[in-house]
Amino acid sequence: MTSVAASFIAVALLAAPVAPLWAQGYPSKPIKLVVPFAPGGFTDVVARILGQKLSTSMGQPFVIENKAGAGSIIGTDFVAKAAPDGYTLVMVSTTHVISPWIYKSMPYDPIKNFTVVTKLVDSPYVLLVNPKVQARNVQEFIALAKAAPDSIRYASSGNGSSQHLMGGLFVSMTGAKLQHVPYKGSGAAATDLVAGVVESSFAGVPNALAQVPQGRLKALAVTTAKRIPQLPDVPTLQEAGVPGYEASVWLALLAPAGTPQDIVARLNVEIAKVMNLPETKKALYDAGVEVSLSTPEAMSAYMVQELDRWGKVVKDTGIRIE
Structure with missing residues (x-):
C-alpha cells in the first residue's frame, strides 16, 4: 500500500461517523441516579418520575440513591469521583452553583468536574x-x-x-x-x-x-416574577410588596467529567422523549414543576451564568458556612 493510499484511508476513517457506544449495548446494566438530598423533597420527586420513565424507555433500571448532606455536596462528590461510563449520574439543583460560594472549601469544581447531560425543570x-x-x-x-x-x-x-x-x-x-x-x-x-x-x-x-x-x-x-397555575390565588413576592425579588430553582442531570459524548447524547435524546410524554408532563405539573430541557452545551453555559449570579447574591446576603 502506498503512503498516499494509506493517507486517504486514514482521512476516510476520521471523517466516517463513529459507531456510537450506545449502539453497542449501552445501557447493559442498571444505572445509578444519585439524588444528593433526602427522600421526599423536590429533587427526589422529580428523580423518581424521570427514573421510572427512563427505566422503561432504556430497558435498564434507573436506581434512585439518596445521598444527602452538606447542602448536596456529599452525593454530588460521590458522582464527581465515579467512573465516567454513564452508569452513575446525579440530579443537581440550583444548590450546585450556590455551595461553592457558601462553603470554605469544596471537594470538586461544580463546572469542570462534570459533564452536563441536560437541564430538566424549573420551579418557583x-x-x-x-x-x-x-x-x-x-x-x-x-x-x-x-x-x-x-x-x-x-x-x-x-x-x-x-x-x-x-x-x-x-x-x-x-x-x-x-x-x-x-x-x-x-x-x-x-x-x-x-x-x-x-x-x-x-x-x-x-x-x-x-x-x-x-x-x-x-x-x-x-418567589418567581409570575404566579403559578397550581396556586393561582397566591401572589408573587413582588406583588406582595418585595420589589425586585425573583428566584427559582432548576434541576439538571450531570455525569462525571469525561463521560463519552455518545452516551451523553443518548441520555439527552431519551430524556427529551420521556419528558415530553403527556403523562410525564402531567406528573411533573402535579408536582409543581415545568419541563425545561436543553442541550448539554446550553446548560453548561447557563450553569456558568448561574454560578456568577448566585455568587453575587451570597455576597450581598453575607451567608457563609465554614
Whole structure:
C-alpha cells in the first residue's frame, strides 16, 4: 500500500461517523441516579418520575440513591469521583452553583468536574407559614419578624441549600429578622413546619401542594416574577410588596467529567422523549414543576451564568458556612 493510499484511508476513517457506544449495548446494566438530598423533597420527586420513565424507555433500571448532606455536596462528590461510563449520574439543583460560594472549601469544581447531560425543570419556591403565625400576607409577616427579631424561624433542607439562600435573600431585601433552621432534607423541614416546630419555610411547590389545600399551611407568596397555575390565588413576592425579588430553582442531570459524548447524547435524546410524554408532563405539573430541557452545551453555559449570579447574591446576603 502506498503512503498516499494509506493517507486517504486514514482521512476516510476520521471523517466516517463513529459507531456510537450506545449502539453497542449501552445501557447493559442498571444505572445509578444519585439524588444528593433526602427522600421526599423536590429533587427526589422529580428523580423518581424521570427514573421510572427512563427505566422503561432504556430497558435498564434507573436506581434512585439518596445521598444527602452538606447542602448536596456529599452525593454530588460521590458522582464527581465515579467512573465516567454513564452508569452513575446525579440530579443537581440550583444548590450546585450556590455551595461553592457558601462553603470554605469544596471537594470538586461544580463546572469542570462534570459533564452536563441536560437541564430538566424549573420551579418557583413558595413562602409557607404555619397557620398559628398571625400574618395574612407578606407585609404582616415582615412586620411580625421585625417586631420580635429571631422569634420566627424559617426551615430549609440544609445549610447552603436553595431554600436557605432564598430565605437569606428575603431577609436581606426586607430587613425581616428570621432565624434559619437547617434540616437534613426538605421533607423533614416540611414535617416540622406543619407541626409548628418552626414557623415558616421557602419550600418547593410539591410540599406546598401537599399541605396548603388542606389548610395545614398558609401560602403567602411565590418567589418567581409570575404566579403559578397550581396556586393561582397566591401572589408573587413582588406583588406582595418585595420589589425586585425573583428566584427559582432548576434541576439538571450531570455525569462525571469525561463521560463519552455518545452516551451523553443518548441520555439527552431519551430524556427529551420521556419528558415530553403527556403523562410525564402531567406528573411533573402535579408536582409543581415545568419541563425545561436543553442541550448539554446550553446548560453548561447557563450553569456558568448561574454560578456568577448566585455568587453575587451570597455576597450581598453575607451567608457563609465554614
